[in-house]
Amino acid sequence: MSHTTSPLIRLTSIHKTYVTGPVTYEALKGIDLSVKSGEFVAIMGPSGSGKSTLMNILGALDNPTSGKYYLKNKDISHYSDDELATIRNQEIGFIFQSFNLLPRTSVLKNVERPMMYAGIEKAERTKRALDSLDTVGIRDKADNLSNHLSGGQIQRVAIARALVMNPSILLADEPTGNLDSTTAHEIMKFINNLNDKGSTVLLITHEDEIAQYAKRILTIKDGLVKSDKTNSRRK
Amino acid sequence: MDFKELLQLSFDALRSNLVRTLLTMLGIIIGIASVITIISLGEGSTASIVNEFSTLGANIVTVSPGRFTRGPGGGGGISSTLVESDADAIEGLTNVVLTSSTISGTKALSANGETTNSNVQGVETSYQEIQSLTLSAGRFFDESEVQTASRDVVLGDTVVEDLFGENSEEFAIGESVRIDNKSFLVIGVITESSSVIIPLTTAQKILFAQSYLNSISVEVMDTELIDSTITQIENTLLIQHDIDKLEDADFSVTSIQAITDSISSVTGTLTAMISGIAAISLIVGGIGIMNIMLVTVTERTKEIGLLKAIGAKRRDILTQFLVESAVLTMFGGMIGMLLGISLSFIISSLINIPFVISVTSIILAISVSAAVGILFGWYPAKKAADLSPIDALRYE
Numbered sequence: 001m002s003h004t005t006s007p008l009i010r011l012t013s014i015h016k017t018y019v020t021g022p023v024t025y026e027a028l029k030g031i032d033l034s035v036k037s038g039e040f041v042a043i044m045g046p047s048g049s050g051k052s053t054l055m056n057i058l059g060a061l062d063n064p065t066s067g068k069y070y071l072k073n074k075d076i077s078h079y080s081d082d083e084l085a086t087i088r089n090q091e092i093g094f095i096f097q098s099f100n101l102l103p104r105t106s107v108l109k110n111v112e113r114p115m116m117y118a119g120i121e122k123a124e125r126t127k128r129a130l131d132s133l134d135t136v137g138i139r140d141k142a143d144n145l146s147n148h149l150s151g152g153q154i155q156r157v158a159i160a161r162a163l164v165m166n167p168s169i170l171l172a173d174e175p176t177g178n179l180d181s182t183t184a185h186e187i188m189k190f191i192n193n194l195n196d197k198g199s200t201v202l203l204i205t206h207e208d209e210i211a212q213y214a215k216r217i218l219t220i221k222d223g224l225v226k227s228d229k230t231n232s233r234r235k
Numbered sequence: 236m237d238f239k240e241l242l243q244l245s246f247d248a249l250r251s252n253l254v255r256t257l258l259t260m261l262g263i264i265i266g267i268a269s270v271i272t273i274i275s276l277g278e279g280s281t282a283s284i285v286n287e288f289s290t291l292g293a294n295i296v297t298v299s300p301g302r303f304t305r306g307p308g309g310g311g312g313i314s315s316t317l318v319e320s321d322a323d324a325i326e327g328l329t330n331v332v333l334t335s336s337t338i339s340g341t342k343a344l345s346a347n348g349e350t351t352n353s354n355v356q357g358v359e360t361s362y363q364e365i366q367s368l369t370l371s372a373g374r375f376f377d378e379s380e381v382q383t384a385s386r387d388v389v390l391g392d393t394v395v396e397d398l399f400g401e402n403s404e405e406f407a408i409g410e411s412v413r414i415d416n417k418s419f420l421v422i423g424v425i426t427e428s429s430s431v432i433i434p435l436t437t438a439q440k441i442l443f444a445q446s447y448l449n450s451i452s453v454e455v456m457d458t459e460l461i462d463s464t465i466t467q468i469e470n471t472l473l474i475q476h477d478i479d480k481l482e483d484a485d486f487s488v489t490s491i492q493a494i495t496d497s498i499s500s501v502t503g504t505l506t507a508m509i510s511g512i513a514a515i516s517l518i519v520g521g522i523g524i525m526n527i528m529l530v531t532v533t534e535r536t537k538e539i540g541l542l543k544a545i546g547a548k549r550r551d552i553l554t555q556f557l558v559e560s561a562v563l564t565m566f567g568g569m570i571g572m573l574l575g576i577s578l579s580f581i582i583s584s585l586i587n588i589p590f591v592i593s594v595t596s597i598i599l600a601i602s603v604s605a606a607v608g609i610l611f612g613w614y615p616a617k618k619a620a621d622l623s624p625i626d627a628l629r630y631e
Binding site for chain 1: 551
């Protein structure tokens with residue numbers, strides 16, 4: 001397989017079963033999925049559908065019970081906690097719905113943090129963090145404390161931090177869930193821009209309107225892929 | 236992440252909740268301060284006692300009659316086995332400079348309408364040199380006065396004060412003092428003393444009516460020779476008294492050195508024991524640290540989840556929390572140390588003992604407090620490091 005055609009992400013028959021005492025619950029019942037570099041995929045589904053579980057596995061936050069997860073052709077489905085931490089650090093940029101930033105910490109230090117875990121030197125860290133803040137347009141807030149920012153600004157800092165390690169995947173988990181609709185669209189347009197410039201984006205959302213920004217919409221129901229369509233109504 | 240950055244992170248975290256940080260440190264502060272203070276005061280009082288004894292003369296050996304027996308019915312000292320020929324034999328030893336035989340006992344002392352009980356010592360003229368007595372007024376008795384058993388007395392300045400009032404040293408000279416209702420003439424006053432000293436012969440013939448001695452003070456040439464001289468004295472007296480074994484001896488030989496050594500060892504043991512009790516507060520402080528660190532970990536669960544999501548490994552989280560608790564306790568230790576040093580300084584100047592702070596106790600304070608932080612911070616830090624990123628992120 002040549003580099004251009006090989007998918008960035010390939011899931012084969014992913015199962016995830018939770019065991020709590022005598023009760024077992026199968027959250028994912030065999031997911032097959034391929035995502036190529038540069039795609040913008042929205043993962044939708046009602047609560048309890050297994051979409052959060054799928055996100056955890058895609059985000060290397062958890063191992064599947066069975067099945068294979070190939071990221072850049074490497075099977076990471078049996079990686080240890082620390083190996084997964086390295087994958088998250090190097091390959092995945094997270095944007096969460098809430099609690100994106102460390103409290104009582106400056107914007108700059110928040111953006112620098114992933115690079116600290118990567119062992120990058122202080123001078124380069126600061127430079128890259130400022131560049132990244134420039135990209136999201138809030139370099140002037142670099143020295144502000146994270147708790148003195150508006151909701152939209154927080155999401156921008158989160159995006160700056162997600163971008164700073166040049167990850168393979170931007171994983172946005174309900175990134176607009178806490179925002180008013182004007183700001184939400186502003187952030188989505190921004191994420192859309194990043195995708196246009198080549199970033200691969202995985203967007204987890206339950207809002208149809210937000211999902212319309214994606215090029216491809218995947219719907220999960222009862223732990224299985226219910227539909228997988230190219231988004232014809234794309235904004 | 237290098238260590239400097241970890242320290243910076245800890246400072247930021249600790250500063251963000253300053254009141255809690257200070258309250259948590261309090262246990263360590265009190266623990267370290269009390270250990271430092273106790274060690275300092277213990278060493279200070281040992282130094283003070285030892286000083287006091289060594290001014291009595293480190294090169295003095297004392298021979299006492301009887302032997303120190305153990306168990307019920309023991310308790311020597313009051314025995315009539317020591318005689319003047321023993322003193323003469325000891326004086327003949329090569330390492331011995333001088334000896335002074337002493338007879339002593341408590342007698343009623345009166346003058347000027349005042350009466351007091353005092354330990355009266357009958358000594359030889361050499362006693363003044365052996366004990367390095369200095370006179371603030373008058374003179375010590377001389378050889379001829381000892382020969383003739385004259386009724387002269389040399390008083391300590393505190394005795395003079397008791398009998399004649401303050402600043403009466405000069406006045407006291409030539410005054411008459413009654414000891415056991417026998418009249419004596421005051422011829423000298425000794426500085427910083429509570430002694431009542433009369434010629435040995437006078438004590439033997441007039442006051443105590445005994446020929447045996449209560450002790451012999453021996454001045455040895457050099458403090459280095461103390462131990463060997465003690466052995467020589469023991470061997471000499473065994474022959475004098477016709478006794479085979481030292482265990483059966485009817486006398487005992489002790490040096491000031493031996494006394495200060497045993498005092499040092501007693502105060503050392505006491506200091507160690509009380510410091511041990513104070514160290515319990517360090518354990519209590521450590522438990523306080525563990526408790527607060529557990530609360531901190533719980534409060535920061537989401538933060539830990541976020542850090543793990545952006546790539547923090549188990550070790551990153553573990554060291555971050557360990558450094559945080561070690562910084563907490565080390566700061567407490569340093570504050571406690573300063574507090575302990577100030578307290579020791581104040582108390583030792585109040586009770587008039589030397590102010591002693593040993594480097595050992597400072598090193599001990601810092602290392603013990605850091606150890607407490609790491610030891611009691613371990614469990615909370617491990618708990619933080621072991622959190623699964625999903626559970627931590629989902630924590631509300």
